[in-house]
Amino acid sequence: MAEFLMPTLGADMTDGTLVQWKKKEGDRIAKGESIAEVDTEKAVIDVESHTTGIIERLITRPGDKIPVGTVMAIIREEGRPTARVASSRSVTAPPAPPPPAQRTESGAAAPSQAGRLRMSPAARKLAAERGIDASTLQGTGPEGAITLEDIERATTTPADIAKPVGAADRQARMRQTIAAAMARSKRDIPHYYLSTTIDMDRAITWLKDTNERRPVTERLLYSVLLIKAVALALRRVPELNALWKDGEAGRSERIHIGTAISLRQGGLVAPALHDADRLSLSELMQNFQDLVKRARAGSLRSSELSDPTITVTSLGEQGVETVFGVIYPPQVALVGFGKVVERPWVADGLVVPRPVLMASLSADHRVTDGHRGGLFLAEIDRLLQEPQSL
Amino acid sequence: MSTPPSEGETRSQVLRLLGEIAPEADTTSLRPDVSFRDQLDLDSMDFLNFVVALHKEFHIEIPEADYPKYMTLNGCLIQLSAARS
Structure with a gap:
């Protein structure tokens, strides 16, 4: 069973x-x-x-x-x-009797046993300040205790979460979810940051030649090259491809790249491109297109949301040159790419215009240090100089 | 030979394709000579999907080098009318 x-x-x-x-x-x-x-x-x-x-x-x-x-x-x-x-x-081993699920039918029933509500003093204070009847809330803390966050949520969204929610409501909740995850990240993870500038001349020239030979339905975007380079570089520095659990980092055998996708109504999700190191660029492109489409239509699969082992964020579309991201817990690293820009570049002793890209790494210092992080960025750079072998 | 579609028809076809890619965008107030990217917040994935949709709808080949020509509504109409003649 x-x-x-x-x-x-x-x-x-x-x-x-x-x-x-x-x-x-x-x-x-x-x-x-x-x-x-x-x-x-x-x-x-x-x-x-x-x-x-x-x-x-x-x-x-x-x-x-x-x-x-x-x-x-x-x-x-x-x-x-x-x-x-x-x-x-x-x-x-017969299955243990399942714990009863919490139910929010009327919102009137107190979530815990009769008597005093389980609630932290801070939450109690905030509830009093905002005039919220805490007995109508569904606690999300230990044993159904009402937390400070529950009270905060109740002031902006209806208490009865089981009701279908509208777009604006979902957006507000998504903001809160992102806020909670990012606050937790910055509180718990000692981040360190590295960046390097990558000459993209070869990668872009190769991509242009490749796309010229392909029908419009099979063309690649350069972000797929970046994702593949990250996936392959992780094989070289596998400790960045890990999840933090119970006070230690557990390396992941498989490489699932969480790809930050902004949603038009606001907010973002970072679902996984599974086994990105093992897919061809064409397969990756297909999966990426499908993922973006489904993310925006709100039809992602559970595995895509629950199992990224690292995240890649590209803000180049918005015109920024550098992004230093916040690690998405329980992951231990995040790679950021900016915009490809033409800059003076020294090659063979001459100053020439070259398309360059700033790549950054935000990593958890409990798990890796700058030396390994630097090696990882250098490996991404090396891989992008040989686009034909990606 | 069927009559070629009028510019008005082509225009509404293009707007429909855009609407499918960015459903929340208001395409009725689109300025014809300003790029879609700037007005509709399209990213490169959206734009690629738009070019693919044009290819399928109008049966035209669009080399990557020609992408810039399709970045505005007017640009699209010029290209599509040239492809037909």
């Missing part, structure tokens, strides 16, 4: 609201297939199953607000390598 849990779909997600099940009890589900739609602060996300099997039980109900890690469904697994393992498991 496998438990299907509410996944973490972002650094600061504490819970999600089940919008609908995509499957019924007794249905077959394949690994990677969508099992449910979950509303987070950012968007409605298609959540994928991690296992193949038959849906034994659907525990949570649409409208439920469900903390991360709560059992939402039980799946009877199929295709285990040996039947013995599967059966002995189900005999010796």
Whole structure:
């Protein structure tokens, strides 16, 4: 038996609201297939199953607000390598009774046990100041405790989070989610920053020649070259491709590049381009186009939001030359690219005009130091000088 | 031979394609000689998608070197009318 849990779909997600099940009890589900739609602060996300099997039980109900890690469904697994393992498991380890999901039906019920509300003194003070009845709120702290953030959220958005939300409301919440993640990053992660200027002459010339031979539907954008260069450079400096968990960095075997995509209504998401080091430039371009389209349409998949192992942000489109980003926890590094600009450049003892690009690295000093970070940027530079081998 | 579409028709076709790429943009108040990028906040991915859409809609080849010619509404209309004649 496998438990299907509410996944973490972002650094600061504490819970999600089940919008609908995509499957019924007794249905077959394949690994990677969508099992449910979950509303987070950012968007409605298609959540994928991690296992193949038959849906034994659907525990949570649409409208439920469900903390991360709560059992939402039980799946009877199929295709285990040996039947013995599967059966002995189900005999010796029956699934623990799932914790009940929190429910926000009327907003009137107090989230914790009868009596005094679980609430920090700071939250209590703020609630009093803003005239908010805390008993109508859904606490997101430990054991449903109402936190300062819950009160802040309640002053700008309705308390009943299970209600469908409008675009403006979602935007306000997205801002808060970004604020929480970035504040946590700056509080917990000792950032260091490095930058280097890269001569893009070869890369751009190669790209121009390549695109000239390709029909318009198969052309590449130069940002795909940058993403691939980052992915390959991470093989050389793998400690930057890691996630911080329980006081230490765990390296990731696979390279999933989170790509910062700005949304037109405001805000941004950074979903993953999976296995970017193993894809050809054409495949990467296709996936990138698809990802941007779906990010803007609000139809991202759960795995894309939950598993980037590093983030790349390009602000060149906005005309800036340099960007020093804030690391997206639990990642330990972020790469920033500015705009390609023509600058005087010394090559073979002569000053010549060259298209150049500023690449930066923001990295977690608990995990790496400037020496390794510098090596990583130098490797990106080296790779971009051989665009044909990307 | 069918009658070639009028400039008005071509214009509304182009605006429809733009609207599909930037659904929240108001294309009715678009200034015909100012670049789409500046008015509609298109990035290079959007612009590439727009060029692909023009290619599919009007069955024309657009080499990358010609992209700048398609950056305004007037530019598009000139190119499309030249491609037809």
